[in-house]
Each structure stands twice: as structure tokens, then as C-alpha cells.
Amino acid sequence: MNLFDILGPIMIGPSSSHTAGAARIGNMARTLLGEIPVQAKIHLHGSFAQTGSGHGTDRALVGGLLGMKPDDLRIPFAFEEAEKDGLQFSIDTIELREAHPNTAVIELIGENGARLEMQACSIGGGAIEVHKINGIDVLFTGAFNTLVIHNHDEYGTLAAVTTILSQLHINVANMSLNRAKRGGDALMVLETDQHIKPSQVEFLRDLPGILSLTYYDKEDEEYGFSLRR
Amino acid sequence: MAFHSVAEILELAKLEDIPFWEVVLRSDMEERQVTREESMAKMLITWQAMRDAADAYTGTRRSVSGLVGGDGMRMRQYQLRGKAIAGGYVGEVIAEALSMAESNACMRRIVAAPTAGACGVLPAVLLPLQKDKDLTQRQILEAFYVASGVGMVIAHNACISGASGGCQAEIGTASAMAAAALVSLKGGSDKMIAQAVAIALSNLMGLVCDPVAGLVEVPCVKRNVIGAMNAISAADMALAGIECVVPVDEVIEAMGEVGRSMPVQFRETALGGLANTPTGRAVRDRMQEHQEWK
Ligand code: SF4
Numbered sequence: 001m002n003l004f005d006i007l008g009p010i011m012i013g014p015s016s017s018h019t020a021g022a023a024r025i026g027n028m029a030r031t032l033l034g035e036i037p038v039q040a041k042i043h044l045h046g047s048f049a050q051t052g053s054g055h056g057t058d059r060a061l062v063g064g065l066l067g068m069k070p071d072d073l074r075i076p077f078a079f080e081e082a083e084k085d086g087l088q089f090s091i092d093t094i095e096l097r098e099a100h101p102n103t104a105v106i107e108l109i110g111e112n113g114a115r116l117e118m119q120a121c122s123i124g125g126g127a128i129e130v131h132k133i134n135g136i137d138v139l140f141t142g143a144f145n146t147l148v149i150h151n152h153d154e155y156g157t158l159a160a161v162t163t164i165l166s167q168l169h170i171n172v173a174n175m176s177l178n179r180a181k182r183g184g185d186a187l188m189v190l191e192t193d194q195h196i197k198p199s200q201v202e203f204l205r206d207l208p209g210i211l212s213l214t215y216y217d218k219e220d221e222e223y224g225f226s227l228r229r
Numbered sequence: 230m231a232f233h234s235v236a237e238i239l240e241l242a243k244l245e246d247i248p249f250w251e252v253v254l255r256s257d258m259e260e261r262q263v264t265r266e267e268s269m270a271k272m273l274i275t276w277q278a279m280r281d282a283a284d285a286y287t288g289t290r291r292s293v294s295g296l297v298g299g300d301g302m303r304m305r306q307y308q309l310r311g312k313a314i315a316g317g318y319v320g321e322v323i324a325e326a327l328s329m330a331e332s333n334a335c336m337r338r339i340v341a342a343p344t345a346g347a348c349g350v351l352p353a354v355l356l357p358l359q360k361d362k363d364l365t366q367r368q369i370l371e372a373f374y375v376a377s378g379v380g381m382v383i384a385h386n387a388c389i390s391g392a393s394g395g396c397q398a399e400i401g402t403a404s405a406m407a408a409a410a411l412v413s414l415k416g417g418s419d420k421m422i423a424q425a426v427a428i429a430l431s432n433l434m435g436l437v438c439d440p441v442a443g444l445v446e447v448p449c450v451k452r453n454v455i456g457a458m459n460a461i462s463a464a465d466m467a468l469a470g471i472e473c474v475v476p477v478d479e480v481i482e483a484m485g486e487v488g489r490s491m492p493v494q495f496r497e498t499a500l501g502g503l504a505n506t507p508t509g510r511a512v513r514d515r516m517q518e519h520q521e522w523k
Contacts (some may be wrong), residue, residue: 002272003257005342006380006389006406007351007373012276014292014445015334016345042485051499053520054294056336076336124390125344 009126012075017102018048018055023075024219025104026064028130028142029118034214035110037065043094046101048122058091061104065089069219072124090225099131107173114212136187138179144173144191146216147204151186157209158188159227164204170194231256234380234478235423242419245462249419250371253378257489272370275340279329279352280359282339282395286328290335294516295445298335303330314399318357322457326353330453334446343380343389346445347403349378349453354407354460358414368414374476375413376406379426386478387485391438394488400456401484407460408467425460425467427477430484432459437495442513 011020025037042061044052052058056076063078066085074081082089094105100121108116119132130140133148140146151157158177165172174191196204196215205213232238232252241252257268303322307313313320329349333339334477338347355372358364380389380402386395389402408425417425433456441447473480494501503509 001381001382002260003253003268003374003377003381004275007272007275007377007382008340008342010275010338011345012336012342013339013348014336016341019336019345022425047443054292054442054444054516056293059336073338124392126341128285152485 005034005125008018009070010059011070011126012072015055016126017122017124018051018057019060019075020070020126021102021128022048022052022055022057022060022104023064023068023070024126024128024142025122027067027069027122028064028216029106029108029116030065030067030129031107031216032118032130032133032148032214033110033114033116034212035112035114038111039109040065040087040089041107042089042091043105043107044091045094045096045103045105048102048104049093057104061091061106062087062089065106065108068144070087098153100129103131105132133187136178136185138176138178138187138189140174140176140189140191141154142216142218144193145195145218146190146194147190147192147201147213148216149188149190149204149213150211151188152184152209157207158166160207160209161188161190161204164207165190165192168200169197170196170200182215200213231259232378232382233385233425235481236378236478238378238382239419239423245420248371249378249422250374253374253381256378257374263310269370269511272367276366276369276373278338278340279342279515282329282332282337283325283352283356285337286332288328288331290331290337290395292331292334292373292444292446293336294442294444294446294512296334296441296444296512297450298331300450301325301331305332318460319461321446322353322461323454325356326350326453326457327450329353330450334444334450342376342390342406343384343402344399346391346440346449347399347453347456349450350400350403350456350460351407351410353453353457353462354411355414364414372410372413375422376410379408379409379422380406382478383430383481383484385470386481388488391440393496394485395436395495396438396452397430397436397484398488399438401430401436403453404433404456404459404463405429407457411464412467414469415464417464421467421498423477424472425463427473427475427480428466428471429459429463430477430480431473431475432463434480434484436495437491437502439495439504439509440497440499441504441509442516443499443504444516445496447509481511
């Protein structure tokens with residue numbers, strides 16, 4: 001926690017957990033999909049299901065899917081924006097076992113056919129945690145720059161990715177390997193201190209053994225950025 | 230964080246012979262690895278965002294539930310008629326606290342301080358002072374450092390969210406931060422800042438979090454007013470040299486203890502207090518029926 005968690009964030013109301021966090025969850029799902037989403041099924045659990053409408057959780061999630069940050073003035077009008085941007089969405093409630101009360105499950109289809117199912121929760125103060133990607137358990141927050149890599153040959157791929165990152169002077173802060181129950185597919189999650197350039201992301205994507213790779217760029221603390229819109 | 234209690238901030242200030250706000254500024258530079266200029270630039274953005282939020286308020290927007298919106302404007306108009314019991318600065322503070330808290334409920338852009346639900350308290354006591362020509366922007370930024378330093382300590386040693394410690398933790402902390410900011414602005418001593426925090430927090434101790442239908446609207450919008458009023462009186466008491474018998478860090482601990490032992494129905498679950506009145510329950514039922522996607 002730093003000073004600007006106490007005096008901040010600058011955000012669209014009414015609730016850091018139910019609105020700002022929801023926008024972040026939407027954004028994360030859009031990023032992990034890796035392309036522009038055209039269809040979304042949003043399932044709300046717990047408090048998100050009970051008070052999501054009154055807190056604008058629904059709008060914030062859809063806004064996030066459209067790429068809006070938590071301080072985007074268009075969030076209250078996200079449903080109308082979705083129509084303009086050609087995003088079809090549906091929202092309903094779901095009951096999950098042992099999930100955080102502020103949890104959303106999002107199923108996405110992208111413009112080129114990519115698919116993603118993500119489960120994430122909003123843990124307070126606008127912070128989020130991603131708990132599942134395509135049925136595989138994961139745990140990361142988006143507080144770092146994050147590489148999410150879906151791969152076959154985990155051993156060699158992991159070594160290749162970390163070697164290249166160190167050559168690029170990119171420091172890995174946290175790393176996890178998450179295996180699906182069946183089959184040999186695995187998800188690698190690498191959280192890095194430095195930003196990774198798009199060209200570098202492309203380079204990593206071409207490594208052997210990698211089925212897909214997405215990169216979440218940490219929200220910038222750019223001065224004045226939030227006020228320009 | 231470079232400090233764990235208000236006493237520690239006071240000690241550091243004394244040791245290094247620097248003001249309270251400077252201690253907090255330096256800890257931010259250390260914590261986020263930024264320069265003095267970068268830290269102050271971000272603080273300025275925060276202040277600017279608060280002013281923009283105040284300017285954006287029109288009183289025309291309503292919350293999704295329809296429960297709040299427009300009272301800030303109503304209060305301002307009433308003030309203008311000149312018959313208000315609390316006019317002048319205090320009157321403006323009331324109107325500003327309502328407006329900002331309504332902006333939050335109506336999905337406008339606000340600055341959480343320390344939470345979105347309590348976002349009206351700190352700007353409410355500061356915004357009306359802008360007209361004071363002797364007051365420099367620099368002083369306001371200093372007051373923000375003081376306020377956020379106080380908020381950091383409370384977050385660290387107690388809690389700042391309704392879900393973990395009731396409204397005393399949310400509006401109470403906002404009020405303590407605002408009181409500290411006011412004392413700083415008025416040139417009070419570091420000790421007076423600590424006294425103001427102790428008084429403000431003591432006077433809201435035990436306040437429960439009981440939002441109707443679980444929404445940050447009722448009683449939240451008006452609670453921002455009591456937070457701001459409480460800050461003004463606490464700051465004036467401290468500036469007058471009045472002291473709180475229990476030292477500030479003990480008050481913070483006590484608030485945390487009260488929060489932890491608060492039954493769960495009074496911690497944002499909307500199961501107790503105003504949320505559990507016949508009217509509160511009726512609003513909840515109506516909201517659940519009207520969910521657009523149900
Ligand atoms: S009642 Fe609860 S939700 Fe409302 S302002 Fe107080 S702490 Fe926040």
C-alpha cells in the first residue's frame with residue numbers, strides 16, 4: 001500500500017471493489033483474450049450478483065471489456081458503447097463454490113475466433129486477482145506487467161523464455177507454472193518489473209512450444225493521463 | 230512504509246527538524262522510488278481531480294437506484310437564500326460533501342479518500358478554502374501529505390473499510406484525515422495535528438456500516454457531511470489547544486479493536502442498522518427485482 005492508495009485511486013464511483021475493480025477485471029479479460037472481443041458472457045457471483053446492478057459492476061465490467069480504465073468517464077454508458085463497438089454481451093448470475101464474494105466469470109470470443117474463460121475477483125480498494133484461465137488455476141493480480149503463456153513443452157519453453165527476458169534486462173518478479181489436470185498443456189505466468197515492448201512480446205510468441213501468449217501491461221501512473229480524456 | 234504510528238512521524242519530524250508533511254513526502258519518495266517533483270506532481274493531479282469532480286457536479290444525475298442525487302444542489306440553493314443556520318464556510322462544506330458523495334453514487338469520477346464511499350469528506354473541507362487568497366497551492370499539497378500520512382497509519386494499525394471495521398473506519402478515517410489537513414493549513418503544530426486526529430476518530434467511534442440495499446448511497450452520502458463537520462470541530466478544538474486524553478495511536482488501536490469486534494451485520498453486509506429497517510429491506514427487494522439482467 002502506498003500514499004496514493006489512501007488518496008486515490010481516481011475512479012468512477014460508486015465503489016472501488018464493485019466498480020473500479022470490475023473495470024480492471026474486464027480489462028484483464030480483454031488483454032488475455034489477445035484480440036478485440038465481439039461476444040461476452042458475464043456471470044456474477046456473490047455480492048457482485050446481489051448488488052452488481054446498483055454498483056454499476058455490470059457497466060464497469062463491460063467497459064473494461066471495451067478497454068476502459070477505472071477512471072474512464074464512459075463507464076456509466078458502457079452498454080451503449082458496447083453496441084457501438086459491436087460487442088454482444090449477456091449478464092447473469094452464477095453460484096460458485098469457495099469463491100470470493102466479488103467474483104466474475106467471463107467467457108469471451110474475439111474477432112478472429114480466440115476464446116477465453118476467465119475467473120477473477122475484486123479483493124478491495126480496486127485490486128483484483130485472476131483465479132482461473134480456461135479451467136486452469138492461476139493466481140496473479142495485474143499489479144505487475146504480466147506474461148501469460150499457454151505452452152506444450154513446459155521445461156524447455158520456460159528456460160527459453162526466462163533466458164530471453166534476462167537478456168532483455170527484464171526482471172521476473174514472480175513466476176508460476178500451472179498445469180491443467182489432463183493433457184500436457186500448461187500455463188506459465190510471469191510477472192515482470194519492467195514493461196515489455198510489443199516487438200519483444202512478438203519475439204517471445206514465436207518460440208517453439210508456445211501455443212499462445214498474451215501480455216498485460218500494468219496500468220500506468222502517467223501524470224495527467226487520467227485527466228486528459 | 231517508513232513509519233508505523235503517528236508518534237513515529239512526530240519523532241522523525243523532530244529528529245530531522247522537518248515538518249510533518251515532509252516526513253510523509255520523503256516516505257513516498259522512498260516507497261515508490263520517485264523524485265520529490267514526481268511525488269508532488271502526482272499529488273497535484275490528485276488535487277486537480279478533486280476540483281474537476283467538484284466542477285462536474287450539476288445535481289441532475291441520479292444514482293442507478295434513484296435513491297440519491299440532487300441534494301448537493303438543493304443545499305447550495307438553500308445556502309444562497311441566506312437563511313441557513315450554518316452559513317459561510319460551514320454551509321459550503323455541507324453542500325460540497327453532499328455533492329461529492331452524490332457524484333460518487335451517480336458514477337461520476339471522484340478521488341477515493343481513503344475510500345470511494347467517504348470521498349466527499351476531505352475535498353469538502355478544502356475546496357471552499359480555495360477562495361482564500363492567502364492560501365497557496367503549496368500549502369494545500371502539504372495538507373494532502375499530512376492527511377494521507379495519517380490515513381496510512383490508520384490503515385496500517387486499524388482499518389479503513391466499512392467491510393472490515395464499520396463506518397467509523399471509513400468516514401471516521403476520512404474525518405481524521407480532513408481534521409489533520411485543516412490543522413496543517415491553519416499552521417497548527419505537529420502535536421496539534423495529532424490531537425485533531427485523536428479527537429476526530431474518538432468522536433465517530435462505533436459508527437456502524439449499514440448501507441441500504443448494500444449500495445454506497447444511504448446513509449453514505451449524508452455521512453460524508455458528518456465526517457466533514459466532525460473534522461472542522463476537531464481541528465478547531467486542536468488549534469485552540471484542547472487535548473484528547475487518550476493519545477492518538479491508542480485511539481487508532483481502539484478504533485481497530487471496536488471494528489474487529491463489530492458484528493458482521495454492521496460491516497457492509499447490509500444485514501443490520503438502516504439496511505435492516507422495513508424501508509431499507511423494501512428498497513433492497515425493489516432493487517433485486519429491477520436488475521436489468523435478471
Ligand atoms: S455506511 Fe458503509 S458504505 Fe456507507 S459510507 Fe459508511 S462505511 Fe461506507
